[in-house]
Amino acid sequence: xYDAPLRKTxxxxxxxxxxxQDVNVYYGDTHAIKDVSVDLxxxxxxxxxxxxxxxxxxxxxxxxxxxxxxxxxxxxxxISLDGEDIYDKRVxxxxxxxxxxxxxxxxxxxxxxxxxxxxxxxxxxxxxKNKADLDDIVEKAxxxxxxxxxxxxxxxxxxxxxxxxxxxxxxxARAVATEPEVLLMDExxxxxxxxxxxxxEELIDELRGQYSVIIVTHSMQQxxxxxxxxxxFHLGNLVEYGDTSQIFTNPEDSRTESYIxxxxx
Amino acid sequence: MTDASLNGAExxxxxxxxxxxxxxxxxxxxREARFKGYGIGAILVGLFFLVVLAVSIVSSxxxxxxxxxxxxxxxxxxxxxxxxxxxxxxxxxxxxxxxAQLRDTMEEEGVEVAFDEGSIxxxxxxxxxxxxxxxxxxEDQLGQPVTFQLPASSRVDGYFxxxxxxxxxxxxxxxxxxxxxxxxxxxxxxxxxxxxNWTFLTGSDSGVDxxxxxxxxxxxxxxxxxxLVVLVLALPIGVAASIYLEEFxxxxxxxxxxxxxxxxxxxxxxxxFGILGLAVFIQFMHLPQSAPLVGGLVLxxxxxxxxxxxxxxxxxxxxxxxxxxxxxxxxSKMQSxxxxxxxxxxxxxxxxxxxxxxQALGETAxxxxxxxxxxxxxxxxxxxxxxxxxxxxxxxxxxxxxAARADASFYEKAxxxxxxxxxxxxxxxxxxxxxxxxxxxxW
Ligand SMILES: Nc1ncnc2c1ncn2[C@@H]1O[C@H](COP(=O)(O)OP(=O)(O)OP(=O)(O)O)[C@@H](O)[C@H]1O
Ligand SMILES: [Mg+2]
Numbered sequence: 001x002y003d004a005p006l007r008k009t010x011x012x013x014x015x016x017x018x019x020x021q022d023v024n025v026y027y028g029d030t031h032a033i034k035d036v037s038v039d040l041x042x043x044x045x046x047x048x049x050x051x052x053x054x055x056x057x058x059x060x061x062x063x064x065x066x067x068x069x070x071x072x073x074x075x076x077x078x079i080s081l082d083g084e085d086i087y088d089k090r091v092x093x094x095x096x097x098x099x100x101x102x103x104x105x106x107x108x109x110x111x112x113x114x115x116x117x118x119x120x121x122x123x124x125x126x127x128x129k130n131k132a133d134l135d136d137i138v139e140k141a142x143x144x145x146x147x148x149x150x151x152x153x154x155x156x157x158x159x160x161x162x163x164x165x166x167x168x169x170x171x172x173a174r175a176v177a178t179e180p181e182v183l184l185m186d187e188x189x190x191x192x193x194x195x196x197x198x199x200x201e202e203l204i205d206e207l208r209g210q211y212s213v214i215i216v217t218h219s220m221q222q223x224x225x226x227x228x229x230x231x232x233f234h235l236g237n238l239v240e241y242g243d244t245s246q247i248f249t250n251p252e253d254s255r256t257e258s259y260i261x262x263x264x265x
Numbered sequence: 266m267t268d269a270s271l272n273g274a275e276x277x278x279x280x281x282x283x284x285x286x287x288x289x290x291x292x293x294x295x296r297e298a299r300f301k302g303y304g305i306g307a308i309l310v311g312l313f314f315l316v317v318l319a320v321s322i323v324s325s326x327x328x329x330x331x332x333x334x335x336x337x338x339x340x341x342x343x344x345x346x347x348x349x350x351x352x353x354x355x356x357x358x359x360x361x362x363x364x365a366q367l368r369d370t371m372e373e374e375g376v377e378v379a380f381d382e383g384s385i386x387x388x389x390x391x392x393x394x395x396x397x398x399x400x401x402x403x404e405d406q407l408g409q410p411v412t413f414q415l416p417a418s419s420r421v422d423g424y425f426x427x428x429x430x431x432x433x434x435x436x437x438x439x440x441x442x443x444x445x446x447x448x449x450x451x452x453x454x455x456x457x458x459x460x461x462n463w464t465f466l467t468g469s470d471s472g473v474d475x476x477x478x479x480x481x482x483x484x485x486x487x488x489x490x491x492x493l494v495v496l497v498l499a500l501p502i503g504v505a506a507s508i509y510l511e512e513f514x515x516x517x518x519x520x521x522x523x524x525x526x527x528x529x530x531x532x533x534x535x536x537x538f539g540i541l542g543l544a545v546f547i548q549f550m551h552l553p554q555s556a557p558l559v560g561g562l563v564l565x566x567x568x569x570x571x572x573x574x575x576x577x578x579x580x581x582x583x584x585x586x587x588x589x590x591x592x593x594x595x596x597s598k599m600q601s602x603x604x605x606x607x608x609x610x611x612x613x614x615x616x617x618x619x620x621x622x623x624q625a626l627g628e629t630a631x632x633x634x635x636x637x638x639x640x641x642x643x644x645x646x647x648x649x650x651x652x653x654x655x656x657x658x659x660x661x662x663x664x665x666x667x668a669a670r671a672d673a674s675f676y677e678k679a680x681x682x683x684x685x686x687x688x689x690x691x692x693x694x695x696x697x698x699x700x701x702x703x704x705x706x707x708w
Binding site: 064066069071093094095097098101102103104106108109110111120121124125171174175177178 | 515516584586587588589590591592593594595596597600604605609
């Protein structure tokens with residue numbers, strides 16, 4: 001079923017970037033994430049797969065504390081980034097999110113110019129010393145988002161005037177412009193055509209050199225193509241976590257097997 | 266169910282030709298057409314009432330903007346002046362000189378009509394007083410012809426506006442039938458004419474017996490200073506409160522309580538705010554009575570809920586994904602609100618604010634309670650601070666005061682005042698629309 005070539009992985013040499021221990025998430029009375037413990041590696045692409053509503057986005061949003069913005073959401077357990085607890089009282093989520101960037105499921109560019117969309121993060125974090133510097137950062141980010149050629153002549157046109165796929169790549173460019181250490185991507189390619197998807201996947205592969213990338217996807221092929229590690233979620237549980245090649249060729253759990261062969265989900 | 270299906274031979278159901286409208290579709294279309302008809306009918310009814318309203322306001326109010334003046338050239342010599350000043354009833358002496366000259370003028374013009382002191386007084390009021398006031402202040406004008414524009418009495422004014430007719434005239438000490446002959450003759454001679462009534466736009470309230478001198482200008486100034494207070498207080502307080510409630514405050518019993526109370530406040534009758542203002546601002550805090558400052562404070566209380574509710578609604582309408590996007594790149598809550606949410610909510614906030622202001626501008630009841638009644642608007646305030654603290658009225662209160670007076674020409678002024686008020690409201694709405702355009706253009 002999966003004839004996409006699986007990447008050879010050299011996981012052993014990588015450091016752990018994020019450690020989650022016994023994480024439980026509740027939305028009011030809904031128990032959305034149940035006792036999830038997982039070690040996410042640096043310089044690695046990790047794919048979260050699982051049927052709709054199983055809690056992939058929820059868990060992803062725990063990693064940069066985006067769930068703080070949902071009043072009814074309660075997170076229990078411990079998640080640490082480079083050994084530091086991110087739910088510690090001393091942590092300012094703003095500082096955390098500068099380190100852990102995010103690309104959302106639905107493209108959400110600011111209703112500002114393309115340039116301003118990308119420049120916003122570097123500006124508020126003081127990453128650019130001057131205008132020329134900022135121009136450089138913006139161009140680099142747009143190139144990495146695989147959208148530079150399409151927008152270089154209209155940097156001051158509204159970002160919301162782009163097509164859905166272009167908007168998503170703009171959002172990716174916006175996320176990488178702030179130089180995060182971890183990049184969380186929630187179904188970044190669900191609005192993209194195969195060509196743009198290919199470009200984004202290439203980008204993800206490139207980002208792997210420096211960052212820890214965590215990607216939620218519904219496409220088994222995509223998970224197989226871009227990730228080295230895969231986590232399978234089902235009804236809020238982390239059912240199986242391991243090397244992508246292992247999960248796709250020889251899953252331990254029957255639920256994983258059913259899902260990736262298309263029998264559940 | 267059909268024979269065909271019972272027999273198992275599934276015949277796919279065919280619909281008729283799409284060139285023939287079937288009964289169902291026809292019925293549906295008819296229903297739609299009827300609904301459109303109701304809509305158009307409703308709009309027409311609305312338009313009809315609007316037109317009736319506009320026509321009646323304009324036709325009743327326009328006379329307030331014109332006045333009837335008697336335009337006469339008058340010369341007073343130094344001797345006449347000295348003589349008049351030495352008599353006991355000085356103004357009567359002036360009147361006599363005036364009447365004598367008028368009679369001469371009329372004779373020259375070939376107008377034959379009889380008039381006496383009484384009829385001139387009924388037409389022009391106490392002319393002698395006006396003349397004496399002028400010459401004692403401008404002695405250098407003695408011996409030279411001076412053209413006077415003397416305002417005619419309100420009844421003569423009414424005769425020109427059609428409010429007073431020969432047939433309907435009940436003779437009184439204010440106007441007799443023979444006076445109308447004089448008026449007609451003077452009009453024929455071009456002595457009596459209509460002029461634009463600047464006094465109405467620039468003047469202040471006059472006494473009960475002087476409708477001709479009444480103007481709305483001073484109370485416009487009063488309204489202006491009140492609106493300034495409301496804008497300066499209600500906009501920042503309202504927007505800050507809404508941003509806090511909508512973006513920062515946790516959702517709990519306490520904030521729910523605040524929310525319910527704000528909605529309730531919006532429904533509190535304005536007179537309640539008026540009596541509150543009387544008790545708190547005037548009796549307790551001893552702020553000056555009838556001052557636009559106090560009026561502004563009361564109206565601020567009244568406008569705040571409106572501004573808060575509309576601001577919260579426009580903040581709510583900003584898609585949450587924008588906030589997520591800002592937080593996702595590491596913006597703080599405050600940055601996300603001020604850089605991204607607020608600019609998008611701006612058109613709504615401005616519209617709400619201006620609607621609130623417009624409501625406040627038209628509010629009468631609370632002003633009456635704090636003493637901003639029409640007749641206190643006598644003089645323009647002294648300077649900027651005086652604008653807030655000196656006793657004044659406001660447009661709607663002034664209109665109310667006029668409408669309550671017995672003299673029919675005050676009633677006319679009330680309608681005129683309503684035109685002025687509506688012009689200001691229209692202006693504010695135009696500003697609201699322009700501002701919204703300006704902010705919406707930023708995609
Ligand atoms: N804001 C919220 N309030 C209440 N319940 C929520 C909220 N967000 C998610 N949930 C619930 O939490 C569970 C997990 O949702 P989540 O969005 O994490 O699923 P998902 O795996 O990302 O699904 P999908 O693949 O469709 O995006 C679901 O049952 C969902 O109903
Ligand atoms: Mg999701």
